[in-house]
Amino acid sequence: MTHDLTRWSAARLxxxxxxxxxxxxxxxxxxxxxxxxxxxxVHSYLHVDTRGALEQAKAVDDARTSGAxxxxxxxxxxxxxxxxxxQGLPTTCGSRxxxxxVPPYDATLVSKLRAAGMPILGKTNxxxxxxxxxxxxxxxxxxxxxxxxxxxxxGSGGGSSSVLASFQAPLAVGTDTGGSIRQPAAxxxxxxxxxxxxxxxxxxLVALASSLDQAGPCGRTVLDTAMLHAVIGGxxxxxxxxxxxxxxxxxxxxxxxxxxxxxxxxxRQLTGEGYQPGVQARFDEAVALLVDAGAEVVEVDCxxxxxxxAAYYLILPSEASSNLARFDAMRYGLRVLPEGIDDPSAEQVxxxxxxxxxxxxxxxxxxxxxxxxxxxxxxxxYGQAQKVRRLIADDFTRAFEAADVLVSxxxxxxxxxxxxxxxxxxxxxxxxxxxxxxxxxxxxxxxLPSGLADEDGLPTGFQILAPATHDDRLYAVGSALxxxxxxxxxxxxxxxxxxxVPAGGSDDQHAGATMGMAR
Amino acid sequence: xxxxxxxDVAHLAMLARIELTDAELDxxxxxxxxxxxxxxxxxxxxxxxxxxxxxxxxxxxxxRPDEVRPGLTAAQALSGAPEADQQxxxxxxxxxxx
Numbered sequence: 001m002t003h004d005l006t007r008w009s010a011a012r013l014x015x016x017x018x019x020x021x022x023x024x025x026x027x028x029x030x031x032x033x034x035x036x037x038x039x040x041x042v043h044s045y046l047h048v049d050t051r052g053a054l055e056q057a058k059a060v061d062d063a064r065t066s067g068a069x070x071x072x073x074x075x076x077x078x079x080x081x082x083x084x085x086x087q088g089l090p091t092t093c094g095s096r097x098x099x100x101x102v103p104p105y106d107a108t109l110v111s112k113l114r115a116a117g118m119p120i121l122g123k124t125n126x127x128x129x130x131x132x133x134x135x136x137x138x139x140x141x142x143x144x145x146x147x148x149x150x151x152x153x154x155g156s157g158g159g160s161s162s163v164l165a166s167f168q169a170p171l172a173v174g175t176d177t178g179g180s181i182r183q184p185a186a187x188x189x190x191x192x193x194x195x196x197x198x199x200x201x202x203x204x205l206v207a208l209a210s211s212l213d214q215a216g217p218c219g220r221t222v223l224d225t226a227m228l229h230a231v232i233g234g235x236x237x238x239x240x241x242x243x244x245x246x247x248x249x250x251x252x253x254x255x256x257x258x259x260x261x262x263x264x265x266x267x268r269q270l271t272g273e274g275y276q277p278g279v280q281a282r283f284d285e286a287v288a289l290l291v292d293a294g295a296e297v298v299e300v301d302c303x304x305x306x307x308x309x310a311a312y313y314l315i316l317p318s319e320a321s322s323n324l325a326r327f328d329a330m331r332y333g334l335r336v337l338p339e340g341i342d343d344p345s346a347e348q349v350x351x352x353x354x355x356x357x358x359x360x361x362x363x364x365x366x367x368x369x370x371x372x373x374x375x376x377x378x379x380x381x382y383g384q385a386q387k388v389r390r391l392i393a394d395d396f397t398r399a400f401e402a403a404d405v406l407v408s409x410x411x412x413x414x415x416x417x418x419x420x421x422x423x424x425x426x427x428x429x430x431x432x433x434x435x436x437x438x439x440x441x442x443x444x445x446x447x448l449p450s451g452l453a454d455e456d457g458l459p460t461g462f463q464i465l466a467p468a469t470h471d472d473r474l475y476a477v478g479s480a481l482x483x484x485x486x487x488x489x490x491x492x493x494x495x496x497x498x499x500x501v502p503a504g505g506s507d508d509q510h511a512g513a514t515m516g517m518a519r
Numbered sequence: 520x521x522x523x524x525x526x527d528v529a530h531l532a533m534l535a536r537i538e539l540t541d542a543e544l545d546x547x548x549x550x551x552x553x554x555x556x557x558x559x560x561x562x563x564x565x566x567x568x569x570x571x572x573x574x575x576x577x578x579x580x581x582x583r584p585d586e587v588r589p590g591l592t593a594a595q596a597l598s599g600a601p602e603a604d605q606q607x608x609x610x611x612x613x614x615x616x617x
Contacts, residue, residue, distance in 0.1 A: 348611075355537050
């Protein structure tokens with residue numbers, strides 16, 4: 001067993017902290033040191049909160065010394081995606097229009113992390129306003145995949161996936177609107193869950209598409225991910241779409257790993273053609289391992305999934321064009337005055353600010369959404385997409401009559417090279433083909449590592465989907481598969497990741513990452 | 520389906536309050552046309568008699584008790600403002616001179 005605390009699972013850290021074998025300050029400092037050494041190469045963080053994280057850790061240690069009853073996760077550090085509001089810490093959504101913005105309040109999920117005594121290490125990079133599958137659309141530069149620094153770590157939550165795969169944090173919070181937790185997990189050999197819509201409060205999340213957005217947990221193991229899920233989940237009166245029910249028993253499900261007699265449905269439309277051979281091969285093996293663990297396999301048809309990507313790229317831009325209207329240069333964020341106009345009007349200032357503050361992908365989607373919602377085209381585009389959404393939800397309902405969970409590869413390919421798809425928006429959108437249906441229907445989904453593709457040696461992801469509010473099934477199945485795979489591999493997949501070469505290890509590597517962000 | 524003109528894109532950008540440059544307009548026209556072609560497949564789906572779905576949860580008018588709770592102070596609310604004056608957001612002119 002290694003003594004390097006950054007390699008430990010969150011569950012092991014929580015256990016050792018509870019026994020007072022290690023201190024929260026020790027654990028937090030180890031991760032901050034790791035960040036100082038490697039984040040210059042990976043660029044997972046937009047902002048590192050050294051002082052705040054250590055203060056929280058010390059408070060936990062002091063409370064433990066005084067004999068106070070603490071949350072099981074107290075002292076286990078966590079990284080948070082930069083789309084989540086953190087009081088006193090910059091929150092930029094990877095956009096110039098919010099550079100330097102410091103929220104005056106915490107998102108509900110952040111309040112829960114603080115209440116549990118989990119030190120927040122920093123804010124992770126993302127595609128601007130969560131629009132993208134690679135982090136290449138971040139205004140502050142892309143994050144890199146720790147398996148191969150020339151490749152993307154997925155997106156939009158590539159900061160939260162790479163922070164785990166580079167051992168800079170044991171846990172991270174992500175958000176998933178069309179796959180932004182699951183696809184990054186798949187391409188970095190990590191785990192991520194999109195809970196049932198309404199399972200984690202959206203209060204304090206900067207909205208992309210309100211009917212699709214869902215925050216969720218990211219970890220290196222299924223159990224760790226469940227433990228974070230239990231912390232951030234639950235009813236919140238401040239979010240009118242929050243589910244009024246207890247968090248499903250996700251930790252117990254992860255510990256049980258029981259799939260005896262469970263019907264696992266392979267979605268015919270999400271396999272085969274269009275999937276990289278190595279991705280498909282690892283998927284097929286994983287399904288066979290679930291059978292070994294006691295599950296039954298059935299094939300299910302979801303014929304309307306053929307329209308899911310198209311419906312998503314109408315519904316998302318439509319909602320985004322409305323949500324992003326709030327960036328109007330009046331109350332917060334950037335304000336740019338148009339050149340060559342004396343005494344410009346508010347509308348001229350808005351237009352100049354949005355031109356300067358938004359990146360190309362954000363402008364593209366806002367204008368696409370404006371088109372889809374405009375009179376004359378509404379019925380043919382947005383209206384039609386909403387009907388397709390119903391067809392997809394109905395496909396799921398039928399599929400869940402034949403199966404208890406559904407499975408597919410998470411993404412059609414392994415991580416592609418940085419720059420490879422940047423000039424072809426449709427090629428980028430195709431990354432989300434297997435993850436999008438769950439967001440449209442509001443059901444929970446998880447991705448966990450299924451191995452490395454033979455052709456490129458890069459991680460492949462296995463996706464599990466469950467009916468709404470049955471998030472616990474994801475963890476039972478995920479845990480069962482993880483046990484089979486780890487025993488087959490003789491260790492965890494991430495133990496095989498190439499060693500990152502620490503680049504000096506001083507604080508000024510973060511000068512670039514935090515540039516333009518006020519404290 | 521109708522093809523998009525450069526003037527259409529300029530009009531949409533105006534509606535969305537984004538002052539695109541000429542180069543951006545040209546690029547956007549090409550990209551939007553490709554994307555619109557791809558998403559138009561929703562029109563081929565068998566949606567006869569299907570009820571549109573706007574949201575995963577069938578919720579209507581969620582309310583909570585009307586209780587007084589602490590909110591942001593004026594200073595907190597103004598803390599991110601590009602410009603503030605007399606405890607208010609200060610904005611460019613909203614009316615024309617004439």
